Amino acid sequence: xxxxxxxxxxxxxxxxxxxxxxxxxxxxxxxxxxxxxxxxxxxxxxxxxxxxxxxxxxxxxxxxxxxxxxxxxxxxxxxxxxxxxxxxxxxxxxxxxxxxxxxxxxxxxx
Numbered sequence: 001x002x003x004x005x006x007x008x009x010x011x012x013x014x015x016x017x018x019x020x021x022x023x024x025x026x027x028x029x030x031x032x033x034x035x036x037x038x039x040x041x042x043x044x045x046x047x048x049x050x051x052x053x054x055x056x057x058x059x060x061x062x063x064x065x066x067x068x069x070x071x072x073x074x075x076x077x078x079x080x081x082x083x084x085x086x087x088x089x090x091x092x093x094x095x096x097x098x099x100x101x102x103x104x105x106x107x108x109x110x
Contacts, residue, residue, distance in 0.1 A: 002085040008064045023110030032059040042109045
């Protein structure tokens with residue numbers, strides 16, 4: 001079980017890093033914040049094209065915040081506040097990210 005926030009952040013970031021090669025860029029990649037957005041701009045419904053948010057990971061105060069999928073997607077994952085990381089929680093995050101990626105593929109956003 002990991003309780004050090006930097007270690008938790010780095011472990012989760014390493015687990016989601018492969019998605020960069022699957023059609024995402026990060027707008028922020030620092031020691032305390034990491035996010036992924038679509039590489040290719042996506043229609044917003046109002047005729048504009050812009051990158052679409054996929055996920056973010058950030059150290060905030062006493063936890064690591066993890067947010068997945070834009071709010072416009074029904075499966076939007078409200079922010080998880082992670083203070084401890086074990087294999088079960090990491091697997092849950094990896095499964096949710098994989099499911100989110102599937103949604104992005106189905107919508108042809110990546």
